[in-house]
Amino acid sequence: MAIQNILVVDDSATDRFFLTELLETAGFTVTGAESGEECLAKVASNPPDLVLMDVVMPGLTGFQVTRTLTKDAATSHIPVILCTGKSQATDLAWAMKMGAKACVTKPVVGADLLALIKTLG
Numbered sequence: 001m002a003i004q005n006i007l008v009v010d011d012s013a014t015d016r017f018f019l020t021e022l023l024e025t026a027g028f029t030v031t032g033a034e035s036g037e038e039c040l041a042k043v044a045s046n047p048p049d050l051v052l053m054d055v056v057m058p059g060l061t062g063f064q065v066t067r068t069l070t071k072d073a074a075t076s077h078i079p080v081i082l083c084t085g086k087s088q089a090t091d092l093a094w095a096m097k098m099g100a101k102a103c104v105t106k107p108v109v110g111a112d113l114l115a116l117i118k119t120l121g
Helices: 013-025 036-045 062-071 089-098 110-120
Strands: 005-009 029-033 050-054 080-084 102-105
Touching: 005 013, 005 036, 013 029, 013 050, 013 110, 029 036, 036 050, 036 062, 050 062, 050 110, 062 080, 062 089, 080 089, 080 110, 089 102, 102 110
Parallel strands: 005 029, 005 050, 050 080, 080 102
Antiparallel strands: none
């Protein structure tokens, strides 16, 4: 399945804007969410082809939301890429354990993210 619709989840308006601009310029349709809870609601009402999500957010963290999405049969097919502000191997390992397809470090390098999305599509 080709990836066309991407849900960008980040409590930082600046990061959401940057990622949205990057992805829309590359031809994707982008929806935004400010929290893990909003992400789950949007996925339930209009499932995206990919979720790109921050790890550290108030309320549900990116790890918790990823686990919820990947453990639910209705949403387990949706790939999740987590974004972390830390470049520690522990975040990457934990992201994979929760079911994420990948974990990228902020600030996100546009070309790297687009290449990664292409491998998932």
